[in-house]
Amino acid sequence: MIREALVLLRxxxxxxxxxxxxxxxxxxxxxxxRAVSSALGAAADAAPRLLLPFALVVALWxxxxxxxDRVGADRQALGLDAVRWTxxxxxxxxxxxxxxxxxxxxxxxxxxxxxxxxxxxxxVAIPRLLTIAVLSSTLFGLWAGSLLRGRRTATAxxxxxxxVMITVAVAFAPRGGLGDLVRSLWPVSALRVIAGGGxxxxxxxxxxxxxxxxxxxxxxxxxxxxxxSSPSRGTTSxxxxxxxxxxxxxxxxxxxxxVAAGSVLPTFLTRTLPWSxxxxxxLQQLSGTDPAARTRTFLEAxxxxxxxxxxxxxxxxxxxxxxxxxxxxxxxxxxxxxxHVVDIGSEGTAAVVADGFxxxxxxxxxxxxxxxxxxxxxxxxxxx
Amino acid sequence: xxVETLVVADGVRRDYPSGSTVGPVSLQMSRGRCLGLVGxxxxxxxxxxxxxxGLERPDVGTVVVCGRDVQAERPVPGLSGMIEEPxxxxxxxxxxxxxxxxxxxxxxxxxxxxxxxxVDLAGAAERPVGGYSQGMRQRLGIARVLLAAPDVxxxxxxxxxxxxxxxxxxxxxxxxxxxxxxxxxxxSHMLHEVQASSDDYVMLNRGVVVAEGETGSITGVGSLEExxxxxxxxGAAAP
Numbered sequence: 001m002i003r004e005a006l007v008l009l010r011x012x013x014x015x016x017x018x019x020x021x022x023x024x025x026x027x028x029x030x031x032x033x034r035a036v037s038s039a040l041g042a043a044a045d046a047a048p049r050l051l052l053p054f055a056l057v058v059a060l061w062x063x064x065x066x067x068x069d070r071v072g073a074d075r076q077a078l079g080l081d082a083v084r085w086t087x088x089x090x091x092x093x094x095x096x097x098x099x100x101x102x103x104x105x106x107x108x109x110x111x112x113x114x115x116x117x118x119x120x121x122x123x124v125a126i127p128r129l130l131t132i133a134v135l136s137s138t139l140f141g142l143w144a145g146s147l148l149r150g151r152r153t154a155t156a157x158x159x160x161x162x163x164v165m166i167t168v169a170v171a172f173a174p175r176g177g178l179g180d181l182v183r184s185l186w187p188v189s190a191l192r193v194i195a196g197g198g199x200x201x202x203x204x205x206x207x208x209x210x211x212x213x214x215x216x217x218x219x220x221x222x223x224x225x226x227x228x229s230s231p232s233r234g235t236t237s238x239x240x241x242x243x244x245x246x247x248x249x250x251x252x253x254x255x256x257x258x259v260a261a262g263s264v265l266p267t268f269l270t271r272t273l274p275w276s277x278x279x280x281x282x283l284q285q286l287s288g289t290d291p292a293a294r295t296r297t298f299l300e301a302x303x304x305x306x307x308x309x310x311x312x313x314x315x316x317x318x319x320x321x322x323x324x325x326x327x328x329x330x331x332x333x334x335x336x337x338x339x340h341v342v343d344i345g346s347e348g349t350a351a352v353v354a355d356g357f358x359x360x361x362x363x364x365x366x367x368x369x370x371x372x373x374x375x376x377x378x379x380x381x382x383x384x
Numbered sequence: 385x386x387v388e389t390l391v392v393a394d395g396v397r398r399d400y401p402s403g404s405t406v407g408p409v410s411l412q413m414s415r416g417r418c419l420g421l422v423g424x425x426x427x428x429x430x431x432x433x434x435x436x437x438g439l440e441r442p443d444v445g446t447v448v449v450c451g452r453d454v455q456a457e458r459p460v461p462g463l464s465g466m467i468e469e470p471x472x473x474x475x476x477x478x479x480x481x482x483x484x485x486x487x488x489x490x491x492x493x494x495x496x497x498x499x500x501x502x503v504d505l506a507g508a509a510e511r512p513v514g515g516y517s518q519g520m521r522q523r524l525g526i527a528r529v530l531l532a533a534p535d536v537x538x539x540x541x542x543x544x545x546x547x548x549x550x551x552x553x554x555x556x557x558x559x560x561x562x563x564x565x566x567x568x569x570x571x572s573h574m575l576h577e578v579q580a581s582s583d584d585y586v587m588l589n590r591g592v593v594v595a596e597g598e599t600g601s602i603t604g605v606g607s608l609e610e611x612x613x614x615x616x617x618x619g620a621a622a623p
Contacts, residue, residue, distance in 0.1 A: 071471055073439055073467065074466075074467075074470060074471050074485075074528075075485070076437070076438065076439060076458065076459065077437045077439060077464070077465040077466065077467050077538070078464050078465070078485060078528060078529065078531070078532065079459035079460065079461065079462075079463055079464045079532050079534065080459060080485065080487040081459060081487060084487055084488055085487070
């Protein structure tokens with residue numbers, strides 16, 4: 001059985017995946033370093049502990065073609081024992097894990113060769129890149145796998161639609177923290193990076209994501225080639241298995257459509273959708289946490305001399321310093337006050353105009369830790 | 385069951401949610417004989433074969449092969465089949481594809497060279513299966529079935545993709561399997577091939593048996609093909 005498992009290793013993807021991961025990590029290591037989000041940094045710190053479980057997941061993913069139910073049916077029809085086959089699979093997974101560990105050693109050596117005398121950047125280290133590569137490969141693999149392994153076109157279309165919707169939502173998610181991590185790892189982020197809409201994703205992340213897409217494309221081609229080697233001939237059984245080949249074609253188109261839509265839609269919507277129509281804005285308005293509401297809260301705190309509350313609503317942690325020369329203008333409650341948002345940028349900034357004071361004042365807001373706070377005040381209706 | 389009877393399907397029936405039903409069908413297969421399943425698309429041939437090898441569980445009835453209930457005891461030693469088109473790892477060679485289906489059995493591994501010769505693929509054994517023609521894949525699939533040296537061989541549309549020489553080769557193969565004392569269950573749309581290779585036939589139409597008997601006893605209408613059209617098109621049951 002071990003010999004059979006070793007022969008199975010020659011099927012292709014195992015070696016292809018290993019080689020690509022080496023390239024991915026090497027490319028990532030050689031890219032110019034740039035700060036990545038703190039959440040990504042935390043993930044990188046956990047990389048050594050995460051490496052093994054993720055390698056296991058990748059190994060299982062690579063087993064997908066062999067666990068195809070039609071191969072299983074062939075084995076059963078041939079009178080082979082399923083338990084023994086499971087044992088062979090475990091052997092194969094162990095072999096893949098060994099390859100993964102070897103890969104880890106190789107990438108470290110490669111990085112040393114590529115960057116002689118200058119160790120990888122302090123803020124983007126090899127474990128971090130490796131984590132990104134493994135994570136994004138796994139996620140993209142699982143996603144594409146669910147499309148290609150699904151049994152019904154409707155399922156594939158639902159997965160595709162959900163993926164695109166989440167992609168759009170992620171594009172409008174707050175900057176920093178978990179949002180950046182999700183953006184970095186989301187399968188279709190790679191083409192957004194290529195298209196120039198990197199949205200804060202570090203170059204290394206883009207490189208690994210692009211490589212992930214290449215990897216999964218190869219895998220998808222392999223899967224389709226397997227189905228071509230066993231063409232459905234329009235089986236005549238009432239079970240309706242004859243739809244499989246058609247489904248695979250649909251699924252392949254679905255994967256391509258998702259990648260394309262995921263790369264184009266967020267950028268397109270960011271440029272074309274008015275900020276007032278964005279789902280995140282609507283949600284903030286409904287929950288009373290939009291920039292205008294936060295400005296009113298800030299002003300209320302200033303007028304009631306609730307210094308602690310007012311300070312907590314400013315970027316400088318000081319309402320007095322933030323207001324500065326506008327103390328006389330905004331220091332007293334006017335008879336009527338109209339506070340409205342004039343712009344929300346895609347990078348977590350907003351401009352809020354307050355009319356009713358002696359002169360119109362613009363509050364420049366930024367979004368930090370999921371909440372809008374006051375950065376500065378201005379008499380112009382734009383924030384630089 | 386007599387010692388010569390290797391397969392007994394007793395009133396097996398499979399119901400589908402769509403409302404279609406295959407069965408009830410009863411059949412017996414004896415050592416050294418070939419039973420041919422014939423019928424139109426959707427008649428239930430493949431479903432019946434899946435029930436015989438244990439890939440589908442009958443809603444009613446039982447299938448006993450070599451004295452064992454195929455649903456209760458899987459895998460059943462001595463039973464091997466090829467249902468629909470065989471599936472291979474395209475990047476592996478023909479020999480390697482047989483190798484990975486040996487299930488760790490040394491006897492099976494040692495049989496590989498002989499089987500590659502038998503199916504006329506010895507010259508292509510080291511080539512990736514991805515480059516095989518459909519006929520070659522059929523031959524390799526048949527070799528894979530024979531790896532286990534089974535007493536009961538189930539072949540679903542085995543002549544698909546075979547050229548005239550391949551069909552002649554297949555006839556000789558079935559004859560040699562029978563001569564070795566094996567029972568062969570095969571299905572085909574090619575009625576004259578079933579008649580040429582089979583000792584017995586079961587004709588299905590819309591899931592039910594409309595005719596059965598020994599192929600040698602087909603008289604009057606002359607051939608299985610004529611019997612098929614006479615039976616199915618007129619909706620009459622055969623004598």
